Amino acid sequence: MLNTIRLLVQCQNKQYVLEQIRCASQVLPQLSAEKYNVKRKDFATVQSSDVNFFKTILGNERVLTDDNDVTPFNIDWIKNCRGQSKVVLKPKSTQEVSQILSYCNEKKLAVCPQGGNTGLVGGSVPVFDEVVLNLMLMNNIVSLDEISGALICEAGCVLENVDNYVRERNLIMPLDLGAKGTCQVGGNVSTNAGGLRLLRYGNLHGSILGVEAVKADGIIIDCLKTLKKDNTGYHLKHLFIGSEGTLGVVTKVAIHCPVLPKAVTVGFFGVENFENILQLYKSAKSSLGEILSAFEMADRDAISSTVKNLNLPNPISDYPFYVLVETHGSDEGHDGEKLNRFLSKEMESGLILDGTVTSEPGKMQTIWNLRENIAGAGLRHGYVFKYDVSLPQKHYYELVPKIKQRLGDKAIVVCGYGHIGDGNIHINVTVPEYTREVAGLLEPYVFEEVSALQGSISAEHGVGFRKPHYIHYSKDRSALQLMHQLKTLMDPNGILNPYKVLPEEC
C-alpha cells in the first residue's frame, strides 16, 4: 500500500498511475533473464562501498536501495520485463551524472539509463543488476526563445509539463504521444519517439536542435546549440537521438517548438473497410493540405475493447474502422471551409460512413483520449504482445487478419491501430497470460512478414531489450557492423544499457 502512495506521488497522469499500481500490487512479472534465457555479462556487482560512494555524490535520499523502493524501477510499463537492480540513482545535474558514469566505468558497473519508464520494448529497465540511473529529478526548463521557438530543458522534464509551459507562451512541443503525462523529453530523444503529430511536425531528428549528453566514461559532450543551421563538422547530436541509452546519457535537450495553432479541429469517422481508409487519406492530403496534422486509424476491436475496458465513451456508433483526422491552422474560417468541403465530399462518396467533428477543446480531448488509451487498454485483460511496425501503406493492415487467423482462440483480442500518415501500425495481441506457445507463434513470424513486405520491425518504439535478435530483419549487416564499432568507440566497457539494441553478433 505504501508503495502505491509513493507511485502516486511520482506520476502525473491518472491512467498510468492506475496501471503502475496494478503492476506494483499484483504478481510480479517473471525475471527477464529467466524468461528470455539471458546470460549475465562480466560486469562487477554493486558493493556497499559503491553505494557509499553514490551517497557521497547524491546524498542518502537520492540513492534508493530498499527492495520496495527499487521494485517499480525494475518493471517496465507493460509488465513484461523485470530486472534485478539493487540500486536506483537520481541525479539532479549533469555533473552528478558525469561523476556517476565515470565511477561506474572505472569499476565496470553496468548502468541502465531510465526516463519515465514508459518504453515499450524493455529498454528502460535493467535485465540483471545494472544500476538504474533515473533522470526524473533533472526536470528544469532552462530557457525558451519565444522568437525562434528554441527551448532548452533538462532530460527529466515530463513531456506534458513542458508542453503546458510552452503552450502558455503560444508554442507547442513538436511531438505528442499517449504517454505524455509520464514520459520524459530525454526518453523521447533517446527513443526518437514518433507519436501523433509526426505527420505534421516531422521526426525528432529534424526538431532537436542540440543535445548535451554524458558518455560512458563521464565526459560531457556539449552539442547543446539552439541553432537551426550548424554545419560545423559531424552532426553528433544524431548519435544520441534514438540510441536508447546505449551510447550516452542525454542530460539536456534543445528542441524547436512550432507555434500554437490558433484553429484546431478534430474529426472522428466511421469507415467501411481498410481500402477506404487509404482513399480517405489520399483525399485528406489533397483537400486539407498544410493544415492536416494527424491522420490516425483504429479497427473495431481496438476501439471497442478500449471503450469496454476503460469505460470510456465512444462519441460515434459502431463501425468496422475508425479514422481520426486533426487539423492545425491559423485561421478558423479558412480551415473550417476546407474541412467542410472535404467532409461533404467524402460523406457523399461514402468513404466516410458517419462520424462527428468538433473544435471544442473538451470534446476534442475526449476523442483523443479514446485514441491514446488504446495502447494500455489490453493490460486489463492480461498480457499484451505489442508490435510497432512500419509498412508500405498498401500493406498496412494485412498482418492483423493474418495474426488473428494464426492464433485463433488463443488470443482474446488482436487489434490494429496507428499512424496511417507515417505508415506505422501498432498491433496488440492480448492473451490471458504470457505463454511460450503464443510467443513462438508470433515471433519471429511477425518480423518475417514485415521484412518480406520491406517494412521496419520497429517503427517508433525502438529495439530495446526485446528486439536485438530481430534487428537483422530490418538492418543490413554492414550497418550493424558500423553500429558495433560506434558502440565500442563510445562505450568500450559496454556498461551503458547492456543486453539492449545491439545483437550479440552480426
Added chain:
Amino acid sequence: MSRVLVGVKRVIDYAVKIRVKPDKSGVVTEGVKHSMNPFDEIAVEEAVRMKEKKLASEVVAVSCGPAQAQETLRTALAMGADRAIHVEVAGAEYETLQPIHVAKILAKLSQDEKADIVIVGKQAIDDDSNQTAQMTAAILDWPQGTFASKVEKSDGGLTVTREIDGGLEVIKTKVPAVISADLRLNEPRYATLPNIMKAKKKPLKKITAKDLGIDLAPRIKVVSVEDPPVRQAGSVLPDVDTLVAKLKEGGHV
C-alpha cells in the same frame, strides 16, 4: 404533444485554462475557445430525447449573447433541436447580462412560442449563478423541477427526480413547467456529420431584447474577480519513509 424551449449559453470551454483580466473586472474571453455550457448540452439532449420518444413535438433552442452565440445554437440544432432563436445582446450590455434578464427573456419567449416545457442547465460554468431556472419559473408562475437527474412524463404532468444533498427527491409537477438539468440526467450525444450539415439549413431567427420589451439594465455590479489561491506545487519524495515523515509532519496520519 408539447413544445420544449431550451436555453443554451456560450461559455468558455471547460478544458481551457481561465485567465483573470489584469484589472480584475472579469476573465479574458478574447481569443479563447468557447463551447456550449455543458449543463445546457444535457438540457438539449433531454429535449431531443423527448422528441425522439414522441413526448415533444418541437424543440426550440434559445441563446442570449453576441453574434457567436449562433455557433452555440448551430450546435444545438446539430444535436437535434428544430429551430433556434438568437436574442442578440452584444458589447457592454452582454458583459452585464444577468440571470434575471435571461429569465425574463426565456419567460417572454415561452409565452410567445407557446412552450410547455422550458429546460435549462442547472448553472452555467462561467458565472455559476444557478438562478435562471428558478427565476424563469417564478416570472411565469410555473412549477419547477430543478437539479433533475430523471424526467418522465406522468399523467398530464412530469415526474422529476432531483439530486439533493445526500440523496434523491422525486416530485410531480404539472405542465407547463421549468426544468433544470443536473449532470446525471443523461450523456449528451456528439452531433453526427449529417446532422451538422443539416443544422446549417435549419431556421435561426434573430431578435433583440428590445423586440421582446425587456430592459437589460444591470441589477448587480461585479466588484472584483480574483484568481483562486494558487495550489502549492506537489513535490516528489525520494522514498516511503520521507513520505510518512511528511504526512506526520502535516498531521495527516
